[in-house]
Each structure stands twice: as structure tokens, then as C-alpha cells.
Amino acid sequence: MAFQAQAYDLEIHGSNTVGATLAPMLVTGYLEEHGGGQVAARGTGVENEKILRAPVNNRAAEVLVAAHGSSTGFKALAAGEADIWASSRPVKPQEAEQFQARADLTAPESEHVIAIDGLAILVHPSNPVSKMSIETLGRVFSGQIRNWSELGGPDRPIHLYARDDRSGTWDTFKSLVLGKQFELDSNAKRYESNDQLSDDVSRDPSGIGFSGLASVRDSKLLAISEGNAPALRPNQLTVASEDYPLSRRLFMYTPGSDVPALSAGLIGFALGQQGQALVAESGFISQNxxxxxxxxxxxxxxxxxxxxxxxxxxxxxxxxxxxxxxxxxxxxxxxxxxxxxxxxxxxxxxxxxxxxxxxxxxxxxxxxxxxxxxxxxxxxxxxxxxxxxxxxxxxxxxxxxxxxxxxxxxxxxxxxxxx
CATH class of the missing domain: 3.30.1330.60 (OmpA-like domain)
Known part of the structure; x- marks a missing residue:
């Protein structure tokens, strides 16, 4: 059974990576195509939330996008408060198990890959370091390496910038970089927003951080290597093919195929050619x-x-x-x-x-x-x-x-x- 959102015609909860720019663009594109009218956007008074409003079937339809982190989206979906869960990581086994009575979130009708992203490792534009292995990255973010001079850079302490614990970007970094071997240094500065993190790194010659690929902005990108494979910079080919070691999939999850028409229509649009063109426009990597x-x-x-x-x-x-x-x-x-x-x-x-x-x-x-x-x-x-x-x-x-x-x-x- 599909849960109907209470206050809005459609609610999308979850990832800041997906919800900051991409989800509103996809919703706008779909409503313009579906309703044919102008889409108006406004805030809710809460940071990282947006309401999109447009005429659909001779009435005003409202869509809420709440981008507070991937784990918040699962909780909202499980509580029946969200129609779509936006996530920058795959559903965790315990989450899928918790949801099993309603739908299999790992099945094709529930799990929708809407874009490919590369986890961007960011430094200040003046930093001479251009590449790093995942192993070295883990040692940097765990505080085992504390000065850029140890990496061929200037004699300068390393300042760490990281996403917060509710973020799927953090989950991806923790899984792909820190693993079971490393713990994030307690001195790292934490952020809810990718864009704010990137902007702060670009102003700090000692800084290193990570964000979604769409949030590189004025920072410099590092090439990343794993094992004995060559270091790769994230670009259209290396990320779309998922050859880049820190590439990841961005998801929208629905509770099976028994969902409201607006949810099903938006998912179909996002996966199609027009939706994927908007993915590229937003700064992520299209699957076309x-x-x-x-x-x-x-x-x-x-x-x-x-x-x-x-x-x-x-x-x-x-x-x-x-x-x-x-x-x-x-x-x-x-x-x-x-x-x-x-x-x-x-x-x-x-x-x-x-x-x-x-x-x-x-x-x-x-x-x-x-x-x-x-x-x-x-x-x-x-x-x-x-x-x-x-x-x-x-x-x-x-x-x-x-x-x-x-x-x-x-x-x-x-x-x-x-x-």
C-alpha cells in the first residue's frame, strides 16, 4: 500500500547531494512537462527545504524537497512521511530488512539510479599536490598525516573538512576511504552542505575536504588511485563508467511500484533522456x-x-x-x-x-x-x-x-x- 504525503502532493526526503539542486531541477522539469505551467519555488523557513508549486490537472500541486541527509530520507519513507527517498548511498541491509513487509527496496521497481556522482576530493587551488591514493587519503583524514610537507606540499598543517553524520556523502566516504581501518580525526570541521564545505576549502590553503562532484566550485580536484591501478581524475568517462575509485550512484527509492501517479511519473522522467539531460545540467554525470x-x-x-x-x-x-x-x-x-x-x-x-x-x-x-x-x-x-x-x-x-x-x-x- 502506498502512503500519501499529508501536507503536500509529493514529498521527497533525504540526501543533500540529491536534494540541494538535482531533485528540484527534476521536479521542475517534470511539472513543466506534465502540467505545462510555470513552476514557482519557495522555502519553508527551514534550511535545505524547498517547496515547488505548479498547476497539474487544473489544480495547484505542491512538492516538498527536504534535503537533510540520506538517513533522514529512509526514516521519513519508513514512517510514511515521504513518497520518495533521495539517497547518495545504496539502501543498507538493515534498512531493507526493516522495510521488507512493505516492499523490497533492492528490487528494480523500488531502487532507481538517477545519476552517477564522483566523490570529489578538494584542496585549495594553490596546493601543489595533485594526486593521492585512497590509503593515503585515509591516513590524512584520520590524522595520521598532519602536515602537507609529508605529501610533497608546503610545510603547513592539514585542515580537515567533512560532511556530517546524516549525510550519504559521509557514508560513502566512510565506506570507500576510512573503512574499518581508520576513524575520522575529531578536529575535522563538519558540514550539512556540500557547497559550503567546498567554498570553505577553496579559501583555506591548508584545507582538504570531500563533496559531491557538482559542488567542486572554486576548489581544486585531486586524482585518486586504488591499489596498483592508475590515479584517475573524476570526469565524464571515468565517473559515468564508475572506473573512478570514488564514483557512486545517486538513488531515488520508492516503496515498490504501488506508488502515487506523481511519484511514478517523476521517477520515469528522471530515468528518461530528458531527466538525464537535467542531471548533466546540474553538474552530475548523466547516464545517457x-x-x-x-x-x-x-x-x-x-x-x-x-x-x-x-x-x-x-x-x-x-x-x-x-x-x-x-x-x-x-x-x-x-x-x-x-x-x-x-x-x-x-x-x-x-x-x-x-x-x-x-x-x-x-x-x-x-x-x-x-x-x-x-x-x-x-x-x-x-x-x-x-x-x-x-x-x-x-x-x-x-x-x-x-x-x-x-x-x-x-x-x-x-x-x-x-x-
Missing amino acids: PIAVKPEFDDATPESFRRLTGNYHRLTVNFRFSEGRTKLDNKARRDLQRVQQYLIQNGRPADDLLLIGFADTQSHELRAQMISELRALSVRKALQEVDVPDVAYTGYGQYMPVGGSGSRRNGRVEVWIKSR
């Missing part, structure tokens, strides 16, 4: 594929350069649930996006090449087999959306994008013939 000629580093094998020499890469990777050959929720939607890309660009299916990759295995032959099976599973899934007989190959355990054991290494890249 584009073709890019990647810049290879010195470590790229000559055989891979030859294999892809006549191709561009699409900004989409197919990834799998639990590291297996079953496509995850985002990948299922991406099948349709690849099909739409071919239609819109007048390209035949045989212009595509799927390249599968595996994480490090006990034997090179086993890695090769796994990588080919992954590519084959995507080929079969594309056939089901009328993209037939795509060429595929496996590249084994070479060219990792993460450390040994990283799930991101198990992927299928999509390449298209150059024109």
Missing part, C-alpha cells in the same frame, strides 16, 4: 551514453591499444550483482540506453564491441574465461532489447581500475566503431 576517445596512460598494453584503435568508448559500463554474471538494477536500464543510442545515431548493432574484464584470479586462464562469460552475458541481454549479435571478447585480469579484489574490476566496457 556518449562516445569518447579515452586517453590511455603509459601502462596501457599495446594489445589493448590495437584492439580498440578503431573505436570510441561509450560512457557506460555493465556491472554485476554480487560479482556474478547477473546484471544489476542499473545495468538493466542501461541496456535500453544503449539501444536508444544506436537508434538515435543511426548505428547498426555490429558497430559495437563488448570487452569483458575480471578481477585477479588464481590462474590467468580462469580470469580470461570469466571476462568472456561476462561479455557474453551482456551480449545475450542486449539481444533481448533488439540489439542482436554484438561482437564480444574478454581481456582477462589485465587493466584493473581498482585494487585486487575490487568489484569494480569485474566489468564489461562498451566500444563503438569510430566514424
Whole structure:
């Protein structure tokens, strides 16, 4: 059963990353398309809350966006106070379990990936440090490294800037960077807002902080590496493909498919091409594929350069649930996006090449087999959306994008013939 919001026609609660700019833009775009009238925005008197109002079906519809952190959105959804939970992290197992009687929040009808974001590691523009490993980042934010001179920078104490405990951005940073090994230094300054954090870092030559990619503003971005993989700066290709080590998905969760028409319509709009164009406009990374000629580093094998020499890469990777050959929720939607890309660009299916990759295995032959099976599973899934007989190959355990054991290494890249 769908809970109706009390005071408003639709309530979206949760992530500041999603709610600060992106959710209001998506709501505005949808209401303009759906209602055809002017959308007016106003505050509620509470910081990080916004009401959007527009005529829909000959009456004024009001949508509340309350952006106080991802965990607050789950609580509101569970209490029946929100129609949509905006989150900058996946639902936690205990949350899914708590919600199980109403809906499976991990199912495709409940979990909607609306954008891809890169966790941006920010420093002052004058800072000469340009890259850092995740391990070093953990040591910096835990206070084990306290001076920039230890990292090749000036003799200056390091000032830490971090999101607050209610933030999905904090949850992502804690999971991807601190892990079980590190604890955030108690001297770190904490923020509810990504933008305010970034602005403060850009004014502090000693500062380092993290935010969503849309909030880089005047700060300098660091390139980040994991394990023995090369350091990558977040950009359209590295983030959209989720190769960047601190890339993450931004979500909207609904309680199953039994939701009010306004909720279902907004989700459909957000996932479609117009909604994804607004995602790009907001500063996040759209899931609409584009073709890019990647810049290879010195470590790229000559055989891979030859294999892809006549191709561009699409900004989409197919990834799998639990590291297996079953496509995850985002990948299922991406099948349709690849099909739409071919239609819109007048390209035949045989212009595509799927390249599968595996994480490090006990034997090179086993890695090769796994990588080919992954590519084959995507080929079969594309056939089901009328993209037939795509060429595929496996590249084994070479060219990792993460450390040994990283799930991101198990992927299928999509390449298209150059024109």
C-alpha cells in the first residue's frame, strides 16, 4: 500500500547531494512537462527545504524537497512521511530488512539510479599536490598525516573538512576511504552542505575536504588511485563508467511500484533522456551514453591499444550483482540506453564491441574465461532489447581500475566503431 504525503502532493526526503539542486531541477522539469505551467519555488523557513508549486490537472500541486541527509530520507519513507527517498548511498541491509513487509527496496521497481556522482576530493587551488591514493587519503583524514610537507606540499598543517553524520556523502566516504581501518580525526570541521564545505576549502590553503562532484566550485580536484591501478581524475568517462575509485550512484527509492501517479511519473522522467539531460545540467554525470576517445596512460598494453584503435568508448559500463554474471538494477536500464543510442545515431548493432574484464584470479586462464562469460552475458541481454549479435571478447585480469579484489574490476566496457 502506498502512503500519501499529508501536507503536500509529493514529498521527497533525504540526501543533500540529491536534494540541494538535482531533485528540484527534476521536479521542475517534470511539472513543466506534465502540467505545462510555470513552476514557482519557495522555502519553508527551514534550511535545505524547498517547496515547488505548479498547476497539474487544473489544480495547484505542491512538492516538498527536504534535503537533510540520506538517513533522514529512509526514516521519513519508513514512517510514511515521504513518497520518495533521495539517497547518495545504496539502501543498507538493515534498512531493507526493516522495510521488507512493505516492499523490497533492492528490487528494480523500488531502487532507481538517477545519476552517477564522483566523490570529489578538494584542496585549495594553490596546493601543489595533485594526486593521492585512497590509503593515503585515509591516513590524512584520520590524522595520521598532519602536515602537507609529508605529501610533497608546503610545510603547513592539514585542515580537515567533512560532511556530517546524516549525510550519504559521509557514508560513502566512510565506506570507500576510512573503512574499518581508520576513524575520522575529531578536529575535522563538519558540514550539512556540500557547497559550503567546498567554498570553505577553496579559501583555506591548508584545507582538504570531500563533496559531491557538482559542488567542486572554486576548489581544486585531486586524482585518486586504488591499489596498483592508475590515479584517475573524476570526469565524464571515468565517473559515468564508475572506473573512478570514488564514483557512486545517486538513488531515488520508492516503496515498490504501488506508488502515487506523481511519484511514478517523476521517477520515469528522471530515468528518461530528458531527466538525464537535467542531471548533466546540474553538474552530475548523466547516464545517457556518449562516445569518447579515452586517453590511455603509459601502462596501457599495446594489445589493448590495437584492439580498440578503431573505436570510441561509450560512457557506460555493465556491472554485476554480487560479482556474478547477473546484471544489476542499473545495468538493466542501461541496456535500453544503449539501444536508444544506436537508434538515435543511426548505428547498426555490429558497430559495437563488448570487452569483458575480471578481477585477479588464481590462474590467468580462469580470469580470461570469466571476462568472456561476462561479455557474453551482456551480449545475450542486449539481444533481448533488439540489439542482436554484438561482437564480444574478454581481456582477462589485465587493466584493473581498482585494487585486487575490487568489484569494480569485474566489468564489461562498451566500444563503438569510430566514424
